[in-house]
Amino acid sequence: ETGVTQTPRHLVMGMTNKKSLKCEQHLGHNAMYWYKQSAKKPLELMFVYSLEERVENNSVPSRFSPECPNSSHLFLHLHTLQPEDSALYLCASSQDRGGKKLFFGSGTQLSVL
Amino acid sequence: QKEVEQNSGPLSVPEGAIASLNCTYSDRGSQSFFWYRQYSGKSPELIMFIYSNGDKEDGRFTAQLNKASQYVSLLIRDSQPSDSATYLCAVNQAGTALIFGKGTTLSVSS
Numbered sequence: 001e002t003g004v005t006q007t008p009r010h011l012v013m014g015m016t017n018k019k020s021l022k023c024e025q026h027l028g029h030n031a032m033y034w035y036k037q038s039a040k041k042p043l044e045l046m047f048v049y050s051l052e053e054r055v056e057n058n059s060v061p062s063r064f065s066p067e068c069p070n071s072s073h074l075f076l077h078l079h080t081l082q083p084e085d086s087a088l089y090l091c092a093s094s095q096d097r098g099g100k101k102l103f104f105g106s107g108t109q110l111s112v113l
Numbered sequence: 114q115k116e117v118e119q120n121s122g123p124l125s126v127p128e129g130a131i132a133s134l135n136c137t138y139s140d141r142g143s144q145s146f147f148w149y150r151q152y153s154g155k156s157p158e159l160i161m162f163i164y165s166n167g168d169k170e171d172g173r174f175t176a177q178l179n180k181a182s183q184y185v186s187l188l189i190r191d192s193q194p195s196d197s198a199t200y201l202c203a204v205n206q207a208g209t210a211l212i213f214g215k216g217t218t219l220s221v222s223s
Contacts, residue, residue, distance in 0.1 A: 033210065042117070043157070043201065043213040056210060090156055100145050102211060104156035 003027065006091050006105035013081065014113050021076040021108045023091030031097045032074040034066060037088040037107070049074060050097040081112045115140040119202050119214035128223045132189040136202030136214055139183070146178055146185045147211065149201040157201055161187060192221045 004025045013019050025032060034046040048056035049068040063085075065077040074091055091105040116139040126132045134148075145164055149157035163169045163176040163185065175188040185204070189196055199216040 040121075040215065042215045043203075045210050045212075048210050097210075100147070100205065100211075101159055101162065102149075102157075104158070107156050 004105035010109045012111045018079040023074040025093040029093040031094045033092040035090040086112045117214035119217045122218040125220045132192045134187040136185045138204045143204040147203040148187045151199045
């Protein structure tokens with residue numbers, strides 16, 4: 001595989017569920033990101049990891065918990081989400097933290113019931 | 114608060130015409146400027162980037178940057194139906210993550 005892969009592509013969960021989104025990049029990049037894309041709103045940066053260290057957290061609620069075990073893998077753990085959290089969650093990577101040329105995964109379309 | 118503004122559109126142009134997409138940004142310290150294309154149901158992909166004032170051309174695409182006016186644009190010459198997508202403008206300062214606009218939806222009719 002090449003590029004950035006995300007699983008699952010679609011996820012429906014109840015507000016009391018716990019689920020995880022997975023992202024893997026095969027580009028040898030050092031930085032990975034989680035973005036949220038909602039209808040009619042700009043892409044919102046959620047978390048930035050550089051060399052497995054979280055370097056940015058954009059005031060994201062604690063019901064979203066990221067994990068970066070190594071420079072190739074990134075997870076987003078979800079628990080007790082709200083319906084307004086329904087959105088497309090995009091993982092991205094870049095060579096370095098500056099985030100200039102981002103390579104995006106296909107995204108996970110999340111629906112919270 | 115750092116912002117990137119785009120007209121959401123839709124911008125409709127006939128096939129073969131020039132499509133002009135515009136973007137303004139609030140942070141004068143912005144150093145890098147990007148255009149991403151996002152097809153419906155797909156993820157964004159980088160199509161152009163520009164760092165210096167002036168024009169940068171790549172095939173049918175030209176990015177234009179005017180830092181004094183805090184304005185960046187994307188021109189698509191000889192527009193094709195396959196260019197129909199949402200175009201996202203993004204900017205950043207050195208060492209910081211990208212800030213995106215809401216995107217402009219382009220529709221090219223054949």
